[in-house]
Amino acid sequence: MTTSHSLAAEGLTLGYGDRAVIASLDLAVPPGRITVIVGANACGKSTLLRSLSRLLAPREGRVVLDGREVHRMPAKELARTLGLLPQSPVAPEGITVLDLVCRGRHPHQGAFSRWNARDDAAVAAALEATRTTGLADRAVDELSGGQRQRVWIAMALAQQTDLLLLDEPTTFLDASHQIDVLDLLTDLNRTRGTTIVMVLHDLNLAARYADHLIALADGRLHACGTPSEVLTEECVRTVFNLESRVIEDPVSGRPLMLPIGRHHVRAAPPAASGR
Template identity: 55%
Template sequence: MSRLSTNQLCLAYGSRQIVLELNLHVPDGLITALVGANGSGKSTILKSMARILNPVQGGVYLDGKLIHRQPTKEVAKQLAILPQNPTSPEGLTVRELVSFGRYPHQKGFGNLSSEDNRMIEWALQATGMTMFSGRPVDQLSGGQRQRAWIAMALAQGTEVLLLDEPTTFLDMAHQMEVMTLLEKLNREQKRTIIMVVHDLNHASRYAHHLVALKDGTVLYEGQPEVVMTSRMLREVFNIDADVIPDPRTGAPLCLPYGLAEEEGATQDAIIGGSSLSEEREDRVQALA
């Protein structure tokens, strides 16, 4: 089942075509990761899903209705987006930032209701940011800052979260902090999460559903165990890599060892490189 989907979606910046006739169904209650090389259309698709970018043709559907024809506030009550590298005014406190998430629900002069305050406190608690609520956002660490922005998205009270590279520019510990939080939100609250991810091992570890894009087209889609193969990595990212089970989680682990050579010179390598993934898929099927 899918509340959020696209039908023959075409996206462009001016005369430059980015996405062509995209048909995508986002699984409800799961974490979906969009992966692909730079310029593959990942962030562009996310912007269209968030109603930030209008389609040239086709459309994005939310609960069966064209999202670009719905009022902005109504859409904001159903899905929230965390853009890449968000910024806030200097001196703005964490609680003030999180309160902005209640804007779609406010009426009149925008005074916070008891329900607004309840949602703000809940979002702060869910992200572990209660103790930082009075601190200026620009004085937080990278991981704390991302958690504050996620809290603002949660305060909207939506069932769908869109995140554009939520771990960009974070060190390894803060990356795990943010990804673990998203995993917890999905597991405990069944939030549908769609995120653009650059780190393939993060994508395969934390997502239930992978969408591999190249030139605005979906080349592979499905569970990480099916999508994350040596062949996919060569076709989508132009890299040669081994894919092995993570010794702790069992998720596919990408181990790049070189750039892929020209297609005509590597037909044997393509066949040989896929053998490891095929063996892994056989193991997955056997376990199932």
Template identity: 50%
Template sequence: MPSLSVDSISVGYNENFIIDGLSVEIPEGKITTIIGPNGCGKSTLLKTTSRILKAKRGTVYLDGKAIEKQATKEIAKKMAILPQTAEVPTGLTVFELVSYGRFPHQKGFGTLSEEDYRYIRWALDVTGMREFANRPAEALSGGQRQRVWIAMALAQGTDLLVLDEPTTYLDMAHQLEVLNLLRKLNEEEGRTIVMVIHDLNHASRFSNHMIALKDGKLMKQGTPDEVMTSETLREVFEIEAQIVSCPVNGKPICLTYDLMEINKVKLSAVGVFSSPTAG
């Protein structure tokens, strides 16, 4: 199973670093969620670990080897990536789109082998998309499209899945549909899953390991019980919150109820709390 870690990476433009001196290790065979406020470096971290972005300093290690020294096809055989805004191309069926996941394994003119077909059929089955195989991909609902992208990633045959906000733009039912699928892949297939997610309670519920970032720096990492604390959320998000145990699974739940006083002062200074007719 591939291991993934970053050692003292700094990523940015010129000397303006979005991430500066960050070191984290992703536990194998677990679901890791990355949380933090907007602009804290969550997506930048994922793009750097998947070599979409290059670190100015430091090293990303995949299977104990520096990722920049590994061939692109070799990386794609170990790690599948689902970007934040994956556009569904027009004119492709679901089967054809999922078959693109086999590209790293193809030789010659890219003809699909019997092994390729087995992986594609399995990926369609495990994501519940087999019945849609011949349907145009652009005709699917939001949740179905996300499942197709996940199926394409699974067709790569990797043990490591990296997903940037896989529930963005989805309604509550489709969010749960996608997250339940990812948990099933982890529990039944042993996949290591790393994902950026904004909903703190979903992050807590569906992960074994959490990483909290702020201003490109690591603030806290550990189990949901270790990360989802009032103190950590105050430090990372500048909010006041109560943490309670979920009555169903015992995981910590965040009950956000107010901004920190310092943020109230900032908002008052620009007149946010003033009536439009005041004065």
């Protein structure tokens, strides 16, 4: 269970070259919950996730896991606690689905430990959960975009970490498979207590599945809290430069954002003629 793990950013400033992307950001990830990061394109969502997983070193500040700076932890030790599914990962040419998913067990292998029945069970469970068992012998580069995405998620699940970070895990998936993946992650959170942090583009899916919502704007934390606290018309206007109406989702009871386009505002009926 991950209620014993804490992940936080303290005074985090991130960037590439001369360009700053995230500035002086402080946040704490609620343990054992589902956190979703939202924001406009190029606001720093993926950059933040990369730093939380130590793929990107901060210019200032630090990322702390259980009181230790992640950038000072041994890579394999960190990988046994924290897993990452990056955006648009690339598989080695010709690798099969089974071999790729088995790589999720690498952090659990050591000089004195060899592949065992527990590893087999973890891989089989990950394939079954993502409905990719039937693809096990296929080459990854022969699969459709949606199939590949489910295979990458299977690899992340096989790692069996207490914290799981995912950058746009519903990319390439149709509506049905998006719901399948988000339901799967919710089940993982509810049954194992896995702390999940993910980036999603779809605000309404974010509001439906998140326990904790983080909204970024121009590299800064604009709002964080429950979906009802964060997904407001003011937030959508500020973060996305979009006018909207936010109502209660009749299915989930969570906030539901209805965008207002310039050409879809209901016009007033014509005035009645006096004739």
